[in-house]
Amino acid sequence: MIDALETAERAVAAAEADEAEAVVLAERSGFARFAGSEVHQPTLVEDVSVSLRLVVDGKVGVAATNDLGDDGLRRLARRAAESAASAPAEESFPGLAEPAPLPTVSGYDADTAALEPDDQARLAAAAIDASTLLTYGYFTSGVTRVAVASSHGVRAEQTLTDATALVLTAGDEMSGYAELTSWRAGDVDPAAVAREADETARRTRGARPLEPGPYAAVLERYALAELLLYFSYDSLGALGLLEERSYFTGRLGEQIFDPRISIADDALDPAGLPKAFDFEGVPKRRVDLVETGVARGVVWDRETAARAGNGHVSTGHSPAPLEREWGPLPTALSVAGGEAASPEELAGLVGDGIYVTRLHYLSVVDPREGVITGMTRDGTFRIRNGRLAEPLVNLRFTVSVPKLLSEVPGLTREPIVTNLNDFYGARYPFGVLAPALATVHFNVTGTGSGPGI
Amino acid sequence: MRDLCASAVEAALAAGASYADARAVVRRSQTVATKNGRVETVRDVESEGLGVRVLVGGAWGFACDRRLSNEGATGAAQRSVAFAQAAPGVHERTLAPVAPAGGTYESRVERDPIEVPLDDKVEHCLRAEAALAHPQVTVTQAFVRAQRERKVLVSSDGASVEQELVECGAGLDALATADGAYQIRSYPSAHGGWSAQAGWEYVEALGLEREAPRVAEQAVALLSADPCPAGRTTVVLDSEQLQLQLHESVGHPIELDRVYGTEAAYAGTSFLQPSDLGSLRYGSERMNVTADPTSPGGLGTFAFDDEGVPAERQTIVEAGVLRGFLTSRETAARIGAGGGGSMRADGWSRMPLVRMTNLNLEPGEGSIEELLADVDDGLYLETNKSWSIDDKRLNFQFGTQIAWEVKRGRLGRMLRDATYTGITPQFWGSLDAVAGPQAWVLSGLTNCGKGQPGQSAHVSHGAAPARFRDVQVGVRA
Numbered sequence: 001m002i003d004a005l006e007t008a009e010r011a012v013a014a015a016e017a018d019e020a021e022a023v024v025l026a027e028r029s030g031f032a033r034f035a036g037s038e039v040h041q042p043t044l045v046e047d048v049s050v051s052l053r054l055v056v057d058g059k060v061g062v063a064a065t066n067d068l069g070d071d072g073l074r075r076l077a078r079r080a081a082e083s084a085a086s087a088p089a090e091e092s093f094p095g096l097a098e099p100a101p102l103p104t105v106s107g108y109d110a111d112t113a114a115l116e117p118d119d120q121a122r123l124a125a126a127a128i129d130a131s132t133l134l135t136y137g138y139f140t141s142g143v144t145r146v147a148v149a150s151s152h153g154v155r156a157e158q159t160l161t162d163a164t165a166l167v168l169t170a171g172d173e174m175s176g177y178a179e180l181t182s183w184r185a186g187d188v189d190p191a192a193v194a195r196e197a198d199e200t201a202r203r204t205r206g207a208r209p210l211e212p213g214p215y216a217a218v219l220e221r222y223a224l225a226e227l228l229l230y231f232s233y234d235s236l237g238a239l240g241l242l243e244e245r246s247y248f249t250g251r252l253g254e255q256i257f258d259p260r261i262s263i264a265d266d267a268l269d270p271a272g273l274p275k276a277f278d279f280e281g282v283p284k285r286r287v288d289l290v291e292t293g294v295a296r297g298v299v300w301d302r303e304t305a306a307r308a309g310n311g312h313v314s315t316g317h318s319p320a321p322l323e324r325e326w327g328p329l330p331t332a333l334s335v336a337g338g339e340a341a342s343p344e345e346l347a348g349l350v351g352d353g354i355y356v357t358r359l360h361y362l363s364v365v366d367p368r369e370g371v372i373t374g375m376t377r378d379g380t381f382r383i384r385n386g387r388l389a390e391p392l393v394n395l396r397f398t399v400s401v402p403k404l405l406s407e408v409p410g411l412t413r414e415p416i417v418t419n420l421n422d423f424y425g426a427r428y429p430f431g432v433l434a435p436a437l438a439t440v441h442f443n444v445t446g447t448g449s450g451p452g453i
Numbered sequence: 454m455r456d457l458c459a460s461a462v463e464a465a466l467a468a469g470a471s472y473a474d475a476r477a478v479v480r481r482s483q484t485v486a487t488k489n490g491r492v493e494t495v496r497d498v499e500s501e502g503l504g505v506r507v508l509v510g511g512a513w514g515f516a517c518d519r520r521l522s523n524e525g526a527t528g529a530a531q532r533s534v535a536f537a538q539a540a541p542g543v544h545e546r547t548l549a550p551v552a553p554a555g556g557t558y559e560s561r562v563e564r565d566p567i568e569v570p571l572d573d574k575v576e577h578c579l580r581a582e583a584a585l586a587h588p589q590v591t592v593t594q595a596f597v598r599a600q601r602e603r604k605v606l607v608s609s610d611g612a613s614v615e616q617e618l619v620e621c622g623a624g625l626d627a628l629a630t631a632d633g634a635y636q637i638r639s640y641p642s643a644h645g646g647w648s649a650q651a652g653w654e655y656v657e658a659l660g661l662e663r664e665a666p667r668v669a670e671q672a673v674a675l676l677s678a679d680p681c682p683a684g685r686t687t688v689v690l691d692s693e694q695l696q697l698q699l700h701e702s703v704g705h706p707i708e709l710d711r712v713y714g715t716e717a718a719y720a721g722t723s724f725l726q727p728s729d730l731g732s733l734r735y736g737s738e739r740m741n742v743t744a745d746p747t748s749p750g751g752l753g754t755f756a757f758d759d760e761g762v763p764a765e766r767q768t769i770v771e772a773g774v775l776r777g778f779l780t781s782r783e784t785a786a787r788i789g790a791g792g793g794g795s796m797r798a799d800g801w802s803r804m805p806l807v808r809m810t811n812l813n814l815e816p817g818e819g820s821i822e823e824l825l826a827d828v829d830d831g832l833y834l835e836t837n838k839s840w841s842i843d844d845k846r847l848n849f850q851f852g853t854q855i856a857w858e859v860k861r862g863r864l865g866r867m868l869r870d871a872t873y874t875g876i877t878p879q880f881w882g883s884l885d886a887v888a889g890p891q892a893w894v895l896s897g898l899t900n901c902g903k904g905q906p907g908q909s910a911h912v913s914h915g916a917a918p919a920r921f922r923d924v925q926v927g928v929r930a
Binding site: 029031038040044049060066084086087118120125134138167369371403447449 | 571929
């Protein structure tokens with residue numbers, strides 16, 4: 001793999017500007033995707049992109065390339081300068097970041113980095129072979145190297161590894177789902193993932209419809225992680241707060257959720273997918289978003305912090321150079337665990353309700369109120385008398401996330417990282433550390449098809 | 454690029470592939486966005502590389518390299534063969550025959566949007582945004598985009614094609630807030646505006662500055678509008694919302710690779726079966742849908758797809774009956790039908806997948822006023838706000854930015870937070886009128902997601918406003 005920091009420094013050196021900052025993202029990955037128990041989309045990717053941000057007379061412009069030759073970097077610098085020249089000066093631009101000591105984090109595993117295409121195919125085969133049903137999903141592993149260099153002296157580089165096994169198993173009118181992610185591929189057992197999916201799938205045959213209405217529910221970690229991710233887009237970043245899209249607008253310091261709910265963004269946690277710095281080279285730090293149900297804050301980058309004033313500083317959440325318009329967003333959400341030993345134990349707390357394994361195609365209906373719609377799939381069950389009962393067809397839900405989190409009878413003890421990277425664009429591993437959760441409020445608004453594919 | 458692709462194909466065949474194709478892609482894209490009177494983004498991105506897809510013993514393999522060099526091309530070819538050879542199990546694949554494709558294609562543009570100076574683009578956005586100014590509009594934003602993609606395809610089945618696709622687009626949003634309420638209005642659509650394979654003249658014709666005052670006024674008016682009531686009623690969808698309805702509930706279900714389960718674990722499958730071809734009633738007699746990669750100005754317009762299949766208009770739904778699927782050479786061989794060109798990859802680092810091209814609801818007759826005239830009590834819904842559909846593309850729920858009450862054939866009061874929901878065949882079965890060609894609009898979106906690793910496709914949809922009876926509206930949390 002290339003020397004990302006050296007490449008970033010070359011890009012900065014090629015620039016003629018008051019300030020220059022280069023971000024390099026390098027990827028080497030293998031993706032053994034399978035369907036019908038056969039690998040059908042095997043994809044090997046090797047790519048490097050360099051983004052150069054220049055500041056000239058207070059004007060800011062960005063250009064990017066994957067041509068790392070001297071001519072390519074010179075052209076990059078020229079295009080970035082042209083971009084900057086086209087823009088009016090930005091008085092509110094806080095300037096580029098200054099160097100700061102970076103935390104030491106884990107997140108790199110040599111054995112994972114050493115996995116070759118043969119290994120990725122073999123690990124996909126392990127998932128396929130472990131199921132007696134037809135399998136769909138993938139095994140992937142990759143190495144990502146991120147570097148930030150700037151004319152202010154920022155020099156930051158980190159090499160990350162990640163591996164995910166994701167399996168849907170399906171038969172006649174039945175399907176189940178499981179997934180496991182880690183920065184250590186050795187922690188990911190594709191066969192065990194397939195067996196978990198199988199076990200769920202076998203309970204889904206004979207699914208029945210459900211009358212729409214309010215239900216108590218148990219959400220497995222897969223469901224909770226995805227729901228929180230969508231909630232975070234508007235509510236847990238500083239830009240949403242400043243633009244009053246956030247549910248937290250006007251509610252910081254208030255008790256908004258059940259006291260059992262504590263949510264942080266913690267990229268330093270080795271149980272997740274650790275990172276030392278953001279895309280400006282600012283050190284990552286743990287940010288408490290919700291403490292025992294009280295709204296405490298959101299994540300910030302330098303630009304939103306400068307706009308807000310009031311002593312706000314970056315929390316190390318500057319987005320990737322080509323995604324800055326989204327503003328700072330959490331990429332390492334972490335939900336504190338509870339007391340329950342298992343999701344089944346949570347069913348006991350719910351008594352009568354529904355059990356949701358996985359969600360599908362979420363969409364934000366009302367950002368300010370945290371209303372999200374979507375479907376359940378691949379393992380939806382009725383809970384009766386505190387136990388999992390008959391399988392259900394896929395359910396449409398339209399829920400207010402704040403209401404869903406307002407009465408939480410319990411959570412499982414151990415949060416587990418759930419991959420939420422769909423691998424669009426450059427690879428940058430991220431996920432949510434989430435336990436399973438029981439809620440009193442889950443609003444079912446319709447029914448769809450049954451399990452199976 | 455053509456020689457490099459040929460070298461890659463040759464290297465793949467020498468390494469044991471029975472079939473190989475290589476695509477070299479050079480893409481340049483620009484984005485300019487302004488927000489609240491300041492420049493938020495001025496971005497100019499280039500990417501180039503080459504991807505090689507092979508069949509070895511019936512198993513696919515794909516690898517890519519960012520270097521447009523002989524070393525990069527042959528290295529990607531060898532890695533793709535090795536990955537295919539590593540695939541577990543026994544494989545058998547047949548590709549539908551295709552005549553060797555040769556030729557070139559270029560988008561028709563009057564003024565190359567990439568060559569329009571960036572400061573003109575900035576100025577265009579700032580002017581449009583200034584026209585959104587209103588005391589209760591707290592966030593204004595405008596954006597333009599431009600892209601040029603040159604790509605070469607060479608295959609071991611004789612394809613040798615070079616195409617240059619140029620596209621651009623624009624849009625704006627106004628966010629209004631007051632007393633804890635929040636509303637948004639966009640033009641010409643939400644989620645990134647409209648795009649077309651066209652020159653800068655397309656962006657100018659959208660008239661952002663002209664439309665901005667109306668957009669801002671409506672955003673503010675929505676703050677005090679009544680909520681959309683719940684119940685079953687007649688709805689008329691504007692072209693923009695109908696395009697997304699078409700995309701989600703027709704476009705994705707007719708992708709034959711999904712029907713065969715290749716997207717099952719991620720984007721889902723389809724309620725359709727291969728055996729439904731020619732017999733399944735998808736909707737009412739008024740429903741006529743085509744897939745047309747020859748539509749002028751569409752984002753899915755080309756001469757050949759990424760397998761070298763020539764572009765051809767295909768009937769998908771005729772008088773409500775399913776007549777076609779979107780296919781690849783592999784899926785066309787399985788079903789014994791198809792063609793028209795639907796395989797596309799996102800850049801050089803991804804395998805081609807079955808993708809929508811320009812999926813169009815053919816126009817009916819009359820004006821939107823005539824559609825509304827036959828609504829005694831209903832809703833007119835404009836501009837998508839939220840969207841969701843289940844994994845088999847049956848149960849959907851959409852929200853729109855704005856709704857209008859329709860009483861005795863006339864538009865009445867404005868309503869906020871409108872949603873509607875339904876089941877795909879029942880919903881399309883309730884279609885009882887589509888407006889005529891004068892109201893028909895083709896527009897493109899750039900964020901159609903599919904595949905793992907993920908790919909974003911640029912696709913277009915043509916639609917005129919249409920009327921649906923007995924639709925559930927007003928879903929609440």
